[in-house]
Amino acid sequence: MTRPFRSLFSGISRRALPLVGACLLMTAAQANDNPHDPYEGFNRAMYAVHEGLDKVIVKPVAQVYDAAVPLPAKAGVGNFFDNILDVRNALNSLLQGKPGDAASDVSRLLVNSTIGIFGLFDVASELGLERHEEDFGQTMAVWGYRDSAYLFWPLIGPRTVRDTGGWLVDINTDPTWGTTRKSVAVRNSLLAVRLVDVRASLLPADKVVEEAALDKYAYVRDAYLQRRRNQIYDGRPPRLDD
Numbered sequence: 001m002t003r004p005f006r007s008l009f010s011g012i013s014r015r016a017l018p019l020v021g022a023c024l025l026m027t028a029a030q031a032n033d034n035p036h037d038p039y040e041g042f043n044r045a046m047y048a049v050h051e052g053l054d055k056v057i058v059k060p061v062a063q064v065y066d067a068a069v070p071l072p073a074k075a076g077v078g079n080f081f082d083n084i085l086d087v088r089n090a091l092n093s094l095l096q097g098k099p100g101d102a103a104s105d106v107s108r109l110l111v112n113s114t115i116g117i118f119g120l121f122d123v124a125s126e127l128g129l130e131r132h133e134e135d136f137g138q139t140m141a142v143w144g145y146r147d148s149a150y151l152f153w154p155l156i157g158p159r160t161v162r163d164t165g166g167w168l169v170d171i172n173t174d175p176t177w178g179t180t181r182k183s184v185a186v187r188n189s190l191l192a193v194r195l196v197d198v199r200a201s202l203l204p205a206d207k208v209v210e211e212a213a214l215d216k217y218a219y220v221r222d223a224y225l226q227r228r229r230n231q232i233y234d235g236r237p238p239r240l241d242d
Helices: 003-010 016-031 040-068 071-095 099-114 136-142 161-172 184-201 203-212 216-232
Strands: 150-153 157-160
Touching: 040 150, 040 184, 040 203, 040 216, 071 099, 071 136, 071 184, 136 161, 136 216, 150 161, 150 216, 157 161, 157 216, 184 203, 203 216
Parallel strands: none
Antiparallel strands: 150 157
16 A cells, blocks of 8 residues: 555544544445436536536526516527527427427527528417427437336436437537538537526526525436436326336
């Protein structure tokens, strides 16, 4: 054993060693506590990294954006990115065997991209065209891949193994990536604006999570899994999965 390690262990009293061992055992047990979260140790570590980045960088920028940008401008930014996502929504609605929803999403895209001035204004909703939130993770669930382990990624946020694969497919079908491949600066700028806009929209929820959750990680995980189950079943989940 090298000298630094000797000095480290010599600083721990023999009475403290059982306590350290008990803590390690509790942590190991906690990692297997939730059947939907078999990688809890890894996920909690990634959540801690995420929280650190959010506290130091993302949240302060989002707070400045929220305070400095007028509400109509923020609404326009959100509408612009929602309009881009209608490409993804239409494609996945079609893959899930919902041609009516796909037609609605395509109609939304056409209306908002023209009359709505590149999606800055959500004219389609005013005309009664409903927006559907569909992605390839949901598509795989509809195809039969419903049970999937939970994962958490810094900056990206909560996912499952299935939804992580779906996210990789989604970003490659996102027009933001396809139309800006030759300009890395433009692409990165759009992604940064999208990240800040989404984070700013979540600022009101921060206080709710802080007050309601003794364990923020578990609160976020359970909320995400419940929301995803609701999305997969289009708002009508059965009491128990088959």
